[in-house]
Amino acid sequence: MAETEKKADCIFCRIVAGEIPSTKVFEDEVSYAFRDINPQAPTHILIVPKTHIESCAVLGEENEALVGKIFSNIAKIAKEEKLSGGFRVISNSGDDAGQTVHHLHFHILGGKEMGEGLVP
Numbered sequence: 001m002a003e004t005e006k007k008a009d010c011i012f013c014r015i016v017a018g019e020i021p022s023t024k025v026f027e028d029e030v031s032y033a034f035r036d037i038n039p040q041a042p043t044h045i046l047i048v049p050k051t052h053i054e055s056c057a058v059l060g061e062e063n064e065a066l067v068g069k070i071f072s073n074i075a076k077i078a079k080e081e082k083l084s085g086g087f088r089v090i091s092n093s094g095d096d097a098g099q100t101v102h103h104l105h106f107h108i109l110g111g112k113e114m115g116e117g118l119v120p
Ligand code: 5GP
Pocket: 011, 020, 022, 023, 034, 035, 036, 037, 038, 039, 046, 091, 092, 098, 099, 100, 101, 102
């Protein structure tokens, strides 16, 4: 099962539950978006599902509606944050990608020109 309600030792589950403070940007019934604690661009937001899912690697058909909703929420957030010049969405999945928090999340990065390269 890719999705569980909450994992007690997961930082992002604890942020969603309000146990760890965060700067909220957006929330709906399935997702929560907040500012990254260590921003790597003028605008750096994380959007996460409210349920615990490890990463993109475990997604299946049962998560399709959720992921679709998250992406339409990303478009809303980008508009609200006035990222009309463009923005980048990244989801690190697993060790080779440098995933440090093992709760599915999408980085929304913008507010500066980032160039064409994806991998530093
Ligand atoms: P990853 O490397 O797993 O793709 O990204 C994890 C992100 O979560 C990092 O950009 C990191 O700065 C952010 N992060 C880690 N802990 C916290 C926290 O407690 N609060 C917030 N707002 N962001 C966090």
